[in-house]
Amino acid sequence: MFEYLVRRLALMVPTAFLVTVGVFLLIHLTPGDPAVIILAESYTPEAAAQLHKDLGLDKPLPEQYARYMGRLAHGDLGRSLRNKLPVTQAIGERLPATLELGLAALCWSLLVAIPLGTIAALRRGRTVDVIASGVTVAGISMPNFVLGILLILIFGLVLRALPVGGFAALSDSIPDNLSRLILPAIALGTFGAAANMRFTRSSMIEVLNQDYIRTARAKGASRLRVVNHHALKNALIPVVTVVGLQIGAILEGALVTETVFSWPGVGKLAVDSIFGKDFPVVQGIVLMSALSFMLANLLVDVLYAWLDPRISYA
């Protein structure tokens, strides 16, 4: 196990290197002088020279990268061009809101996926299964901003049951916080719910065909007992991996969902920074999302090996 971990970590080194190069080069992809685009109307040669100095763009590329890596090693992601805040602080302030939304979306997706996926597997080929399959294809075909708008329309404007956007800090008012959390969490979590339901279903079907399940049934265990005590744990192993990757990519969906619901998380910060030409913040968020995605990949593999002893680390 230890050896496996070391090897996996060693494999991550070249990838992490490529990631930092990619993120570093992002600003250099911009056609022409980034200063022209960032400064827009307030462009003057002096301001451009100052900006070049601030961003280190006046140095040769390899030196710029070396400096970038040097700062990165100290946990310094640069400063926002808009409010001069350190990027780490700007992201850090927004992170709790995104994590809260992500966690709620994950809960929603699992609450839907596991029971429905199991039922669909048990009733394979029957009406329930066919309906469930149709619903899952629909679920993975609906962009979360379309679902978000539909939810706003139904629950916010027609039924007037829930607030349609904004955020209230958990410390200020718990009911207010939670009522504003429900719609974005459903919008963000439904894609995952549909995907996880498919995985649960197919994995459950595979497990239910195993000999040990037949043995358990032959010994007189009830269907419910067989599913709960024998099948579910094994069937959920592949689901764990998918869920892990979804956690790693939480920012992906949050970007859009937070925009729809004016949720002040990292995703909204990313979108605002893109339009504000705030390159250091955009770079910081992209780097953070790639690193957390890589870490999630690693954790998932380790967890997988730990959950299923049949998998060898060789």
Next chain:
Amino acid sequence: MSTAAPAYTGVDELPVALEEQGPPRLRRLLLDHPRIIVGLLLLLLLAVTALVAPWVAPRNPLAVDPDNARLAPGLAHLFGTDELGRDVLSRVIWGGRISLPVAFVAVAVGLTVGGAIGLAAGYRGGAADLLLMRLIDGILAFPALILAIALVAALGPSLKNAMIAIGIVQVPVYARLTRAQVLQLKGLDFITASRALGASATRIIGRHMLPNLLNPLIVQVTLSAAAAMLAEATLSFLGLSAPPPTPDWGFMINTGQRYLINGDWWLTLGPGAAICIAVFGFNWLGDALRDALDPRLRR
């Protein structure tokens, strides 16, 4: 001239998957899997609608009419009008001319670049394999949508850049799929045999490997077309694709959302439904094709 049995002519007679698939097999495939027909019809409907948009759209999608802004759906405007008085139905119909080509180009980029990388890595092996696959790992280290958004943000928002960004994001899946298939095929007897008979690499790849790669690639193309449509919709919703006043589904929702609070639901519902139907069509077809073509799922 000769009545003797045809002489062995060389590599051409080695088994090639494609030669087993004549028209009768295609017909049987469709008859056995009616879901494929449903998916194809749905996509055909969308493609034809986009193609004949100039003739079927009731109005000019760009014609501004401030006196008739934000009219609710009615006989004159079946889907209502938007904030500038443009006919929403016409814009939805024309919108297919943006979204479908983006998905098409992005998938083509992913398939050719990723396929070439996978072929090279799998067939050559060694250092080429190692280097190319590390590059793919590098792309895969980013969550796909984040990478696409970051690329467009850096390159500048435009339809062309959206196509490039979504295409790049699609590369790894094709590279990995092709490489895995090539590695598997490389060890099979008929490839060894044709190499022993002196066939060139081009011939082995073109004549013996590509036909066998076809089935998994067809399934992947359909599924990643769905992903590309979703990505394009998202980019354009964020304002990172075609600039206004282009009728683009995602951006129509972006602007329509501002009027949601007034109860103007029709600005977002039409384009939203169009996106869902298109993505659903590709996902549905991909699923059906996988059931029909993927040998691992065949029972």
